[in-house]
Amino acid sequence: MTMTSKQLSRRDFLKLSGLALGGAALTCSGLGYAATRTPDIATPEFLFAKDTTMTQKILVTYATRAGSTAEIAAAIGQTLAERGFNAEVKPVKKVSSLAGYQSVILGSAIRMGNWLPEMVKFVQDNQLVLNGLPTALFTAHMLNTDDDEASCVAREAYTAPVRALLPKAPEALFSGVMDFSRLSFLDRFIANMVKVVESDQRDWEKIRTWANTVLN
Numbered sequence: 176m177t178m179t180s181k182q183l184s185r186r187d188f189l190k191l192s193g194l195a196l197g198g199a200a201l202t203c204s205g206l207g208y209a210a211t212r213t214p215d216i217a218t219p220e221f222l223f224a225k226d227t228t229m230t231q232k233i234l235v236t237y238a239t240r241a242g243s244t245a246e247i248a249a250a251i252g253q254t255l256a257e258r259g260f261n262a263e264v265k266p267v268k269k270v271s272s273l274a275g276y277q278s279v280i281l282g283s284a285i286r287m288g289n290w291l292p293e294m295v296k297f298v299q300d301n302q303l304v305l306n307g308l309p310t311a312l313f314t315a316h317m318l319n320t321d322d323d324e325a326s327c328v329a330r331e332a333y334t335a336p337v338r339a340l341l342p343k344a345p346e347a348l349f350s351g352v353m354d355f356s357r358l359s360f361l362d363r364f365i366a367n368m369v370k371v372v373e374s375d376q377r378d379w380e381k382i383r384t385w386a387n388t389v390l391n
């Protein structure tokens with residue numbers, strides 16, 4: 176694939192985070208608001224319950240900015256249902272309690288080298304409960320997808336703060352999507368600056384294979 180992320184380093188995004196901060200300083204003005212306003216992105220909820228006699232309920236909760244992580248979460252939920260689980264897929268902002276779930280899968284997009292803040296906060300707030308349940312993590316990202324050492328190290332850094340909170344949780348990292356029509360003006364500007372090409376790099380087979388074996 177022609178994903179230019181392979182030619183870019185995570186540092187490129189981090190360097191540009193200064194632009195994002197500059198944008199944040201503008202948010203007092205209407206212009207700043209327009210620059211950071213994200214197009215309306217669907218954050219769907221699904222209940223996949225193929226086998227209604229199965230009582231095990233798995234929560235697949237996600238944090239997204241441009242929607243691709245939500246679609247990955249939906250594919251994971253669907254695969255879990257094919258395995259016989261009841262799988263509920265929900266944006267993390269709508270999860271008020273973990274009561275009633277026997278296992279949890281948490282997924283976030285990466286922005287500027289980090290999981291999205293609402294998902295990190297959710298993990299911090301629910302660390303004790305999550306550590307007492309079978310819990311797994313997945314991440315959607317675009318850079319550092321190669322097998323060389325620099326990529327692996329940078330990739331591992333994305334989830335290091337979360338792994339420190341949930342040390343037993345298995346994790347998967349999936350390539351995501353760069354779709355300018357789903358980005359705010361500012362994010363599109365940053366993506367253009369680092370010359371990221373629009374593409375959908377999701378490997379659905381890899382995602383479904385993981386969902387078929389995770390939390391076994």
Ligand SMILES: Cc1cc2nc3c(=O)[nH]c(=O)nc-3n(C[C@H](O)[C@H](O)[C@H](O)COP(=O)(O)O)c2cc1C
Nearest residue numbers: 239240241242243244284287288316317318351352
């Ligand atoms: C402003 C911005 C910053 C990003 N920063 C990173 C990054 O540091 N590392 C990375 O691998 N991908 C980065 N990405 C790529 C996203 O993680 C990828 O597009 C992901 O699929 C987005 O998920 P979402 O559609 O659920 O928001 C960035 C994307 C944008 C728009």
